[in-house]
Amino acid sequence: MLPRLRYYLTTGAGMEAQGGSVGAGGTSGGGAYLKGKGETQLSMDRSLMKRKISAVTKQLEEVRKLRKQQRDRHYSLGLPVVSLVGYTNAGKSTLMNALAQTVEVKVKDRLFETLDPTRRSVTLPGGRNVMLADTVGFIQRLPEQLVAGFRATLEEVVETTMILHVVDVSSPTAAQQIASVLKTLKRLPKFSPKTPQIMVYNKVDKLEGDKAAELERSLSYPDPGIVGHVQVSALKGIGFTALSKAIEDTLVSHTDFGAASMKLLIPYTDSSVYAELKAGASQVKINSEEHTSDGYLLEVTASPTAERMLSGFEVSEEDFQLISEM
Numbered sequence: 082m083l084p085r086l087r088y089y090l091t092t093g094a095g096m097e098a099q100g101g102s103v104g105a106g107g108t109s110g111g112g113a114y115l116k117g118k119g120e121t122q123l124s125m126d127r128s129l130m131k132r133k134i135s136a137v138t139k140q141l142e143e144v145r146k147l148r149k150q151q152r153d154r155h156y157s158l159g160l161p162v163v164s165l166v167g168y169t170n171a172g173k174s175t176l177m178n179a180l181a182q183t184v185e186v187k188v189k190d191r192l193f194e195t196l197d198p199t200r201r202s203v204t205l206p207g208g209r210n211v212m213l214a215d216t217v218g219f220i221q222r223l224p225e226q227l228v229a230g231f232r233a234t235l236e237e238v239v240e241t242t243m244i245l246h247v248v249d250v251s252s253p254t255a256a257q258q259i260a261s262v263l264k265t266l267k268r269l270p271k272f273s274p275k276t277p278q279i280m281v282y283n284k285v286d287k288l289e290g291d292k293a294a295e296l297e298r299s300l301s302y303p304d305p306g307i308v309g310h311v312q313v314s315a316l317k318g319i320g321f322t323a324l325s326k327a328i329e330d331t332l333v334s335h336t337d338f339g340a341a342s343m344k345l346l347i348p349y350t351d352s353s354v355y356a357e358l359k360a361g362a363s364q365v366k367i368n369s370e371e372h373t374s375d376g377y378l379l380e381v382t383a384s385p386t387a388e389r390m391l392s393g394f395e396v397s398e399e400d401f402q403l404i405s406e407m
Contacts, residue, residue, distance in 0.1 A: 175316055
C-alpha cells in the first residue's frame, strides 16, 4: 500500500481529491499547494503502515531466532537433516507422513499450508536415523517480499544435509514447477547449489502406460545438486524402498555422514557409548556388530566429527579379524 499512498500524495489528481489546490505552476510538480484533511489522513495511514511493518519485522526476527535454537537442538543429536521441498501441493506433507508413519503433519490443498517447519525423526530400512523436515510450498514468480517473509521457514533448506525435491508428475506444468523451485532455492542467501538433491517424482499412480518413463526423461535437469531421482506415490505407498535406498546412498556418497568407514572395539565398561550409537543419536551408522569377550565389535560409517570422537575405539583390520574369530 505504501507505493500507492506515495503516488496519491504526489500527483495533482490526488492533491485535489485531498482537498488541496494545485500551485502557481499550474501542475502538481510546481508550486505549493494547501494541505487538506485527506492528506493528513493519508499521512497518518502511511505512518501506521510503517509501524506495522516494523513490528512484523521484529516478530519475524524473533521467529528466526527461535527456529535457529530448535535447529541447533536437533543438530546436536547428530542426525542428518533431510528437507522436503517442492511446488505447492506436490505432496510433501503426504510423503513425510508416509515416511514417518504418522498423520501429525497437516495435509491440505491450500497455498502456504506448511509455514511452520515440521520435523520428525525417522529410521530408514537400512538402519540409518534421519531428521525429516517439511517446508513451505513454492509458487512460480515468488515475489522478493515473500522470500524475505518466509526466510525463517526457508532457512531450514539452507542448513539442510540433503533435499528431497518433490514433484507432482501428474501436473501438466511439472517442468515449470521444477524450474521455479530451483530458481527460488538459488535466491536464498547462503544456500549452496551443491546441496545434494533427489528428485522425487510423486503421484505416479495417476499416470498411464509408459508416460512415467517419458516424464522421467523430460524432467531431467543438469543442476549441480541433483544426484538422482525416484518415482513414488506417497498416497499409495509405491516406491518407498527405492526412495529409502536413494536417501541412504546419497548420504554416504555426497555428505559427511558416510565419509569414514571404521572398525571399532568398544569395551563393555563403555557400554554407554555403544548405547548411544544404537539409539541413533550420533552421526554414525552401524553396518555390522558382534558381541565378543572383549566388547562390542562394530563396523560403522561415520561423519568426520564422529570419527574424531570414536578414534580411541578404532582397531586395525588385522585386530578386527582376530577378535572376530576368537
